[in-house]
Amino acid sequence: MEDLSRFFGCIVVKYRQTMNDYDATLKLLLRDLRGRAVEYLTGHKVTQWHNAELPNVGSLEADLVCSDEDGATGHIELQSSNDSAMRFRMYHYGGRICENYGAYPWQILLYVGEARMSMSERIVGPKLDYSFTALDVRELDGSPLLESDVLGDNIFAVLLRLRDQRSAVRQVLKRIGESESGRLESLAQLTVLAGLRRLGGIVEEESRKMPVTESLLDHDLLGPILRKGIAVGRQEGRDEGLKQGLDRGLKQGLDQGIKQGLDQGLKQGLDKGVKQGRQAEAVAMLRRILIGRFGHVPSTVQERLESRTVRQLEDLVDRALRVETLGDLFPQT
Numbered sequence: 001m002e003d004l005s006r007f008f009g010c011i012v013v014k015y016r017q018t019m020n021d022y023d024a025t026l027k028l029l030l031r032d033l034r035g036r037a038v039e040y041l042t043g044h045k046v047t048q049w050h051n052a053e054l055p056n057v058g059s060l061e062a063d064l065v066c067s068d069e070d071g072a073t074g075h076i077e078l079q080s081s082n083d084s085a086m087r088f089r090m091y092h093y094g095g096r097i098c099e100n101y102g103a104y105p106w107q108i109l110l111y112v113g114e115a116r117m118s119m120s121e122r123i124v125g126p127k128l129d130y131s132f133t134a135l136d137v138r139e140l141d142g143s144p145l146l147e148s149d150v151l152g153d154n155i156f157a158v159l160l161r162l163r164d165q166r167s168a169v170r171q172v173l174k175r176i177g178e179s180e181s182g183r184l185e186s187l188a189q190l191t192v193l194a195g196l197r198r199l200g201g202i203v204e205e206e207s208r209k210m211p212v213t214e215s216l217l218d219h220d221l222l223g224p225i226l227r228k229g230i231a232v233g234r235q236e237g238r239d240e241g242l243k244q245g246l247d248r249g250l251k252q253g254l255d256q257g258i259k260q261g262l263d264q265g266l267k268q269g270l271d272k273g274v275k276q277g278r279q280a281e282a283v284a285m286l287r288r289i290l291i292g293r294f295g296h297v298p299s300t301v302q303e304r305l306e307s308r309t310v311r312q313l314e315d316l317v318d319r320a321l322r323v324e325t326l327g328d329l330f331p332q333t
Contacts, residue, residue, distance in 0.1 A: 025192045026078050026112065027064060029152040036148050037156045041137065042076065042108045044068040050101070062093045065105070073097060073105040080113040080196060087120050090132045107132035112159050112196055142168065151175055155190050158197060165199060170206050282313035289320045290329070301326055 030038055031049050039045045050065040064076040075097055079086060090107055098104040109132060111117045122131040142160030145153040146168055154172045162168045169190075176186045187207065194203045283305045290297050297305075305313065316329065323329050 022080060022112070022192055022196055023063070023078060025189050026156075029156050029189065030064060030076070032150065032152045035150040035153045035156075037145055037153050038066075038076070040144055041110060041135065041140065042074070042106075044072075044074055044106065046074065062097065065097060065101075073101045073103045075105040075107045077107070077109045079109055079111050079119075082113065082115060082118050084119070086134075087123050087130075087132070091123055091130050094130075094132070109134040111136045114196065114198070146171060151179055151186055152189075155186065155193060158190065158193050158199060165197070166202050166206070169194070169199060169202050170209075173203070173206050278310045279308075279313065282310055282317075283308075286313060286316060286320055289317065290326065293320070294326050298326070301329070304330060 029035070033046065033049075044066075045068055046066040047069050048067045050067070052063060052065045053061045062075055063078045064074075066074045066076070068074055075090075075093055077090060077093070083089075086109065090109065094104060094107055109119070109121075111119070111134060117134065117136040119134055121134045122129075124130075137159050138161050140160050142157040142162045145157035145160065146162075148154060148157075154175050158165070158168060158172065172190055173187075176183055176190065179186060191200065191203055194200050283302075286305055287297050287302070290301070305316075308316065319329055319331075
């Protein structure tokens with residue numbers, strides 16, 4: 001059990017070092033229509049999610065656009081830091097959503113940051129009085145989501161107000177350990193959100209105590225390696241005794257599983273995810289630069305950006321700041 005706990009601790013550390021994109025994690029959890037999180041946070045029961053990339057408006061993309069059970073259009077934006085221009089962005093989003101979906105949406109900004117929320121929710125001007133709802137999720141009690149039957153709700157609950165954070169983390173980890181599938185993904189999601197509340201250390205400590213011996217034997221990557229090690233141990237146990245053989249088999253399986261599973265499977269998966277994430281991030285940054293300079297990014301340019309590697313995109317950033325026209329962006333070959 002000690003070796004298994006150390007193994008899970010390694011997983012937490014690796015995810016904490018690389019899975020730093022809270023935005024994607026939050027969207028994934030909130031978009032699960034089985035969960036209660038969106039209704040609890042916004043007061044609206046969402047029945048359908050829409051494509052959040054708004055057509056004909058360059059790179060403008062809201063976080064979440066939806067329809068609720070009353071047929072109203074909704075817009076949910078996620079923010080982890082205070083942005084004085086947020087009210088103008090929300091106003092712009094609202095207008096574009098209305099243009100594309102035929103109705104002005106209800107709008108809620110969910111603030112998940114650590115500092116006290118200080119953003120204005122209103123714009124007032126001649127013949128204009130615009131406002132949206134901004135909510136610091138820490139103002140809400142996390143207990144209802146912690147008690148939900150949907151694991152994604154349990155994970156999201158760590159961002160809300162909790163009476164005992166360690167106990168809550170322990171409860172979520174227990175649910176992850178009992179889940180039939182997606183345990184590593186769920187553990188990664190918990191680790192990402194825990195970072196927004198400085199709970200990473202607690203997640204790592206408590207994850208080492210997870211009673212998941214049997215579930216690991218069923219893991220598609222580590223299970224075969226562990227079972228092979230156990231089988232070897234059983235063979236040796238004929239001479240040394242069944243208990244010693246099982247212990248040695250389990251230890252050999254764990255040693256081999258940790259080395260091969262982390263160094264090959266997990267590392268490859270994480271590296272691929274990080275590489276794809278960095279590539280998308282670099283493309284998004286270049287789009288913002290080009291739109292700021294030239295007003296728009298044609299689809300042909302977008303396609304060429306998306307076909308570039310991270311290193312190539314990094315080289316293009318300097319050119320994007322210096323070229324006179326979009327046609328000069330890509331070096332002539």
